[in-house]
Amino acid sequence: MPTIGMGIQQKSKKSKQRRVLQQVDLANVLECLVEAVLVTDAEGVVQFANPALQHDSGYSEAELVGKTLRFFESTHHSPEFYEDMWETIQMGKVWRDHCMIHRKDGTLFHKDVTISPVRNERGEISNYSVFLRDVTEQVAHETHTIQVQKLEAIGRLAGGVAHDFNNLLSIIINYTQFVEEAVSGNKAAEEDLREIQRAAKSAADLTRQLLVFGRKESIQPKVLDLNEVITKTDKLLRRSLGADVQLITICKPNLPRIKADPGRLEQVFINLSINARDAMPRGGKLIVETSEVELDEAYARNRIGVKPGKYVLVTVSDTGHGMTREVAGRIFEPFFSTKEKNKGTGLGLAMVYGIVKRAGGNIWVYSEPNIGTTFKVYFPVADVAADRVSIEGKEPIPRRGKNETILVAEDEEAVRKMIRRILCNYGYQVLDAKDGVEALELAKAHQDSIDLLLTDVVMPKMSGKELADEFCKQNDPSRVLFMSGYANSMLAHQDILDKDVRFIQKPFTENGLLISIQTALDAAAEELEQH
Numbered sequence: 001m002p003t004i005g006m007g008i009q010q011k012s013k014k015s016k017q018r019r020v021l022q023q024v025d026l027a028n029v030l031e032c033l034v035e036a037v038l039v040t041d042a043e044g045v046v047q048f049a050n051p052a053l054q055h056d057s058g059y060s061e062a063e064l065v066g067k068t069l070r071f072f073e074s075t076h077h078s079p080e081f082y083e084d085m086w087e088t089i090q091m092g093k094v095w096r097d098h099c100m101i102h103r104k105d106g107t108l109f110h111k112d113v114t115i116s117p118v119r120n121e122r123g124e125i126s127n128y129s130v131f132l133r134d135v136t137e138q139v140a141h142e143t144h145t146i147q148v149q150k151l152e153a154i155g156r157l158a159g160g161v162a163h164d165f166n167n168l169l170s171i172i173i174n175y176t177q178f179v180e181e182a183v184s185g186n187k188a189a190e191e192d193l194r195e196i197q198r199a200a201k202s203a204a205d206l207t208r209q210l211l212v213f214g215r216k217e218s219i220q221p222k223v224l225d226l227n228e229v230i231t232k233t234d235k236l237l238r239r240s241l242g243a244d245v246q247l248i249t250i251c252k253p254n255l256p257r258i259k260a261d262p263g264r265l266e267q268v269f270i271n272l273s274i275n276a277r278d279a280m281p282r283g284g285k286l287i288v289e290t291s292e293v294e295l296d297e298a299y300a301r302n303r304i305g306v307k308p309g310k311y312v313l314v315t316v317s318d319t320g321h322g323m324t325r326e327v328a329g330r331i332f333e334p335f336f337s338t339k340e341k342n343k344g345t346g347l348g349l350a351m352v353y354g355i356v357k358r359a360g361g362n363i364w365v366y367s368e369p370n371i372g373t374t375f376k377v378y379f380p381v382a383d384v385a386a387d388r389v390s391i392e393g394k395e396p397i398p399r400r401g402k403n404e405t406i407l408v409a410e411d412e413e414a415v416r417k418m419i420r421r422i423l424c425n426y427g428y429q430v431l432d433a434k435d436g437v438e439a440l441e442l443a444k445a446h447q448d449s450i451d452l453l454l455t456d457v458v459m460p461k462m463s464g465k466e467l468a469d470e471f472c473k474q475n476d477p478s479r480v481l482f483m484s485g486y487a488n489s490m491l492a493h494q495d496i497l498d499k500d501v502r503f504i505q506k507p508f509t510e511n512g513l514l515i516s517i518q519t520a521l522d523a524a525a526e527e528l529e530q531h
Contacts (some may be wrong), residue, residue: 058104166485169507244283280321398514401427436462
């Protein structure tokens with residue numbers, strides 16, 4: 001139980017603290033604080049704004065003094081949000097929350113705000129003190145982390161279903177081709193089958209998009225001239241954008257080389273351009289421009305994930321309907337779309353984001369409603385010697401087999417039958433097994449040599465890698481071709497991503513499989529000749 005003496009002692013301590021505070025120039029203290037501070041009267045009219053707040057907001061003291069707290073209210077919060085704030089502080093309680101506030105230039109900054117009532121000697125509210133702690137960088141980090149987590153979650157989901165889905169697509173694509181050959185001359189049936197194939201290939205592209213932005217699909221980065229990729233894409237875009245969209249390409253000559261997958265880069269520019277076209281239903285201008293820039297330490301500090309250095313910048317601008325800040329802040333999210341139902345998957349810009357990040361680059365969007373949108377894509381300059389890339393042309397036509405024997409190990413019966421049919425039709429002898437154990441038994445029982453092992457990566461009883469290791473004890477190591485519908489994460493776990501390992505990704509076409517078989521057999525023959 002407190003004594004009377006203790007009470008007197010506490011009052012004496014408080015009186016001493018008040019005397020000390022009276023001797024301190026509180027205005028100087030507030031002006032020296034690195035955190036933003038406001039002082040208002042009892043009606044919420046600003047009487048003092050310290051230099052930190054002036055710096056953060058872009059407003060001068062003269063522009064702030066005399067304004068009410070409503071001056072800082074933002075459309076990013078509901079009217080109920082501010083009603084709660086006013087109700088709380090007028091009741092004499094402390095109010096705390098996270099606020100988004102507009103700077104003078106219109107940009108947003110994030111503050112953790114605390115508003116405390118200040119009472120006079122009579123106990124009446126005479127002022128409000130407002131402390132605003134800047135959390136803009138923290139919010140940016142959290143937003144970046146959430147974005148990465150979303151991509152990883154979708155990537156894991158896509159990787160999990162890719163194997164079975166790609167097996168089914170392989171069957172659909174190839175069996176429709178078998179039927180198409182059988183009904184040759186029946187134009188109606190041929191067109192129906194081509195529609196099925198187009199749908200199956202679109203489904204395969206959708207899976208690849210999921211894997212790309214989830215960073216689960218293998219890529220083939222090359223040192224390349226970005227202008228060449230854009231020039232090639234330009235020809236394709238002029239046909240797909242329509243006559244009412246004017247495409248203007250401005251490529252700065254002699255750009256430094258970058259390192260990226262050329263096919264993936266084409267997807268970036270196609271997706272950005274199609275997105276721009278959809279934002280210009282009545283036509284407009286699409287401008288694609290390349291340049292060379294250097295990002296310094298100051299710029300990198302204010303951008304999450306950016307490293308200072310030399311970059312090649314691609315600017316893609318349109319004169320479309322633009323976006324609000326809220327929409328622009330979400331456009332890279334998987335499955336987020338402002339398009340009508342059935343007019344977009346919401347994956348296009350998420351895929352763009354994933355491709356750019358995998359190339360070590362960064363992408364930013366700037367947009368104003370009714371004015372247009374600009375995407376700025378930065379690719380780091382390659383630190384290796386520049387070799388001009390030749391963008392791949394049409395897929396070569398495979399030659400017929402010469403009765404070579406191919407051992408096929410595939411646990412999906414429908415896929416196994418499909419592969420057997422393709423290879424037998426093209427002049428190969430085929431031994432097929434439903435798993436690695438059966439494949440080894442067939443190999444031991446077969447009296448003649450086996451020219452190539454074609455094996456799925458993931459199978460029951462024995463993995464494709466284990467089967468290949470056992471097979472290669474009796475055969476040349478180069479006589480193995482792996483296939484899989486799984487994503488990179490699974491292949492890496494199985495040690496299949498080594499640069500010397502031959503691999504074909506499901507779903508594959510008949511032509512794609514035959515070319516891979518032919519390439520593997522030719523490589524094995526060359527190694528045999530060298531030895």
